[in-house]
Amino acid sequence: MSGVGSTEPPRSEGAGFAGAGAEAVLHVEDLSVRFETDDGPVHAVDRLSFSLEEGEVLGVVGESGCGKSVTFMSLLRLLPETAVVTGRAAFRGVDLIAASTAKLRRVRGREIAFVFQEPMTSLNPAFTVGNQIGEVLRRHLGMSRRAACGRAIELLDLVRIPVAARRVDEYPHQLSGGMRQRVMIAMALACDPKVLIADEPTTALDVTIQAGILDLMRDIRERLGTSIVLITHNLGVVADIADRVIVMYAGRKAEEAPVHELYARPQHPYTIGLLGAVPRPGAARRLQEIPGRVPSLAEPPTACAFAPRCPRADDVTRSTVPELREIEPRHLVACFHPGPSP
Amino acid sequence: MSYVDVAPALTPRARRRRILRRRFLRRPLAVVGLVVALAFVLGAILAPVIAPYSASATDFNSVLGHPSGKHLLGTDELGRDVLSRIIWGSRASIEAGVLSVLLAMVVAVPIGLAAGYFRGWVDTVIARLTDVLLAFPFLILAVGLAAILGPSLSNATLALGIGAVPALIRIARGEALALREEDYVRAAVANGAGEFRIIARHVLPNMLSTLIVQGTVLIPTAIIGEAVLSYLGLGVQPPTPSWGVMLSDAQSYLTQAPMLAVYPGLAIFICSLSFNLLGDGLRDILDPRTTR
Numbered sequence: 361m362s363g364v365g366s367t368e369p370p371r372s373e374g375a376g377f378a379g380a381g382a383e384a385v386l387h388v389e390d391l392s393v394r395f396e397t398d399d400g401p402v403h404a405v406d407r408l409s410f411s412l413e414e415g416e417v418l419g420v421v422g423e424s425g426c427g428k429s430v431t432f433m434s435l436l437r438l439l440p441e442t443a444v445v446t447g448r449a450a451f452r453g454v455d456l457i458a459a460s461t462a463k464l465r466r467v468r469g470r471e472i473a474f475v476f477q478e479p480m481t482s483l484n485p486a487f488t489v490g491n492q493i494g495e496v497l498r499r500h501l502g503m504s505r506r507a508a509c510g511r512a513i514e515l516l517d518l519v520r521i522p523v524a525a526r527r528v529d530e531y532p533h534q535l536s537g538g539m540r541q542r543v544m545i546a547m548a549l550a551c552d553p554k555v556l557i558a559d560e561p562t563t564a565l566d567v568t569i570q571a572g573i574l575d576l577m578r579d580i581r582e583r584l585g586t587s588i589v590l591i592t593h594n595l596g597v598v599a600d601i602a603d604r605v606i607v608m609y610a611g612r613k614a615e616e617a618p619v620h621e622l623y624a625r626p627q628h629p630y631t632i633g634l635l636g637a638v639p640r641p642g643a644a645r646r647l648q649e650i651p652g653r654v655p656s657l658a659e660p661p662t663a664c665a666f667a668p669r670c671p672r673a674d675d676v677t678r679s680t681v682p683e684l685r686e687i688e689p690r691h692l693v694a695c696f697h698p699g700p701s702p
Numbered sequence: 703m704s705y706v707d708v709a710p711a712l713t714p715r716a717r718r719r720r721i722l723r724r725r726f727l728r729r730p731l732a733v734v735g736l737v738v739a740l741a742f743v744l745g746a747i748l749a750p751v752i753a754p755y756s757a758s759a760t761d762f763n764s765v766l767g768h769p770s771g772k773h774l775l776g777t778d779e780l781g782r783d784v785l786s787r788i789i790w791g792s793r794a795s796i797e798a799g800v801l802s803v804l805l806a807m808v809v810a811v812p813i814g815l816a817a818g819y820f821r822g823w824v825d826t827v828i829a830r831l832t833d834v835l836l837a838f839p840f841l842i843l844a845v846g847l848a849a850i851l852g853p854s855l856s857n858a859t860l861a862l863g864i865g866a867v868p869a870l871i872r873i874a875r876g877e878a879l880a881l882r883e884e885d886y887v888r889a890a891v892a893n894g895a896g897e898f899r900i901i902a903r904h905v906l907p908n909m910l911s912t913l914i915v916q917g918t919v920l921i922p923t924a925i926i927g928e929a930v931l932s933y934l935g936l937g938v939q940p941p942t943p944s945w946g947v948m949l950s951d952a953q954s955y956l957t958q959a960p961m962l963a964v965y966p967g968l969a970i971f972i973c974s975l976s977f978n979l980l981g982d983g984l985r986d987i988l989d990p991r992t993t994r
């Protein structure tokens with residue numbers, strides 16, 4: 361433990377959330393993911409803990425390779441076999457990490473659904489979209505072909521695809537990227553999942569289409585009460601729709617706070633750097649970049665992973681790993697020198 | 703998102719079929735290939751109806767006869783009608799060509815698919831074994847197998863089929879290796895699909911067009927293979943007609959009646975060329991990268 365004073369011992373955030381009143385659908389504790397590569401192990405995610413509350417939109421931000429996608433893919437065991445996943449992930453009485461693959465298969469797509477980044481290639485070109493949505497319904501809910509087709513039209517309607525009754529019979533190549541992403545969301549919503557994990561759902565799309573998709577996700581949360589995890593590197597997207605944000609850096613949680621709190625009082629220099637890099641209309645100033653590069657994750661850290669890029673780095677940060685502290689209720693930060701930018 | 707260009711009465715499937723048909727018809731060579739190949743297949747099926755004579759009917763008044771009104775392509779050394787023998791002989795060629803490729807598909811596709819999809823040591827063993835078999839030229843392999851199995855048309859077909867298996871395994875494996883990494887396969891896993899369903903719905907259907915093209919391109923190779931085996935006496939046995947048998951018979955009369963060798967040679971050439979053109983055409987229309 362570091363000698364720096366802290367108001368809370370590390371890894372107490374689970375208890376902290378319980379105190380916040382909402383019920384957690386998904387509670388992840390001490391999740392670590394390690395990839396065994398030819399060049400030795402890579403620690404992609406390091407002892408990450410978080411909760412997802414009922415009906416909440418949780419934004420997970422960080423730059424490429426910070427472990428945000430890996431975290432959620434590991435929960436459903438979607439990673440290659442070289443990944444070693446440890447920790448606990450409680451979801452409706454089941455520990456996803458320890459569950460059998462057969463059991464997980466019934467969770468995948470039915471209770472926890474994924475939407476991936478690439479709408480252009482995430483649909484099978486050989487079947488109509490209705491057929492593909494129907495496949496999920498038939499498999500998980502045992503619907504008849506006919507019932508599945510009717511429900512597929514309803515779902516396409518739900519994701520606001522015009523003339524759904526005709527679109528249902530079209531092949532993916534006949535749809536635009538935004539349309540395909542809507543189809544992917546329709547497919548993810550097919551079985552009315554408790555949790556929807558959207559991994560960069562708008563990154564591959566035009567800005568105008570992005571706004572439509574985000575609008576749709578907000579609508580889904582309101583109408584269906586689905587908890588949504590939104591993985592992105594775009595803080596603008598997060599500000600738009602998330603309730604709470606986790607900022608990840610080098611496989612660890614750097615900061616976590618309700619969205620308004622995070623934007624109003626960012627504490628971690630990395631978060632401050634990210635916010636400085638968001639373009640704002642009207643501002644004539646140069647966008648601030650964060651100097652340096654994302655560290656290699658080959659070895660477990662012995663210092664703050666952000667120290668080489670951090671303006672506040674000192675001897676302590678270069679020799680000790682900072683643990684998470686709760687500096688405000690529900691506002692956690694892993695930094696020895698938290699605080700607003702000077 | 704506009705529907706202006708969409709003919710309202712067509713289902714997407716029908717529309718796609720229409721696009722493919724139009725693309726195919728824009729390639730004259732492919733159309734010629736299709737027509738000629740179909741003519742050979744029909745000729746083989748309808749041989750009893752369209753052949754002017756029986757394949758073994760001899761006319762000793764006309765031995766090594768020149769083409770005439772009675773015998774359009776002349777007669778051979780036993781006075782048999784050459785045209786009739788070409789038509790009857792196409793049965794062996796088509797049968798060996800088509801059946802051997804089908805047989806090879808049935809064996810090779812599941813093996814290649816499993817190897818490419820599941821990877822692991824099974825894949826390594828299968829891939830290395832395939833490499834070893836591929837080191838033997840197709841015809842050498844087929845001749846060797848036919849020699850072991852004994853001479854007959856069905857054994858020649860079997861030998862040609864087995865000979866084609868390694869190449870097809872490699873193709874199916876390669877496709878499966880590529881397709882298993884597709885985003886829609888990942889999405890299907892995330893949606894809870896099991897291994898079998900992923901193979902049946904996401905991997906196999908997407909490699910079908912490649913397999914169809916490969917199959918069509920393999921048919922001429924098998925047709926030539928059948929002719930070679932029959933020529934060597936490892937395939938169809940005389941007096942049953944086959945283009946290879948006719949070539950072999952004609953050999954002794956090359957100086958007196960060279961045309962006896964030319965006709966079956968031409969039949970082999972045209973038939974395999976037509977399937978090749980058809981295969982090239984199918985590849986062009988099914989591969990989106992060559993869309994013109």
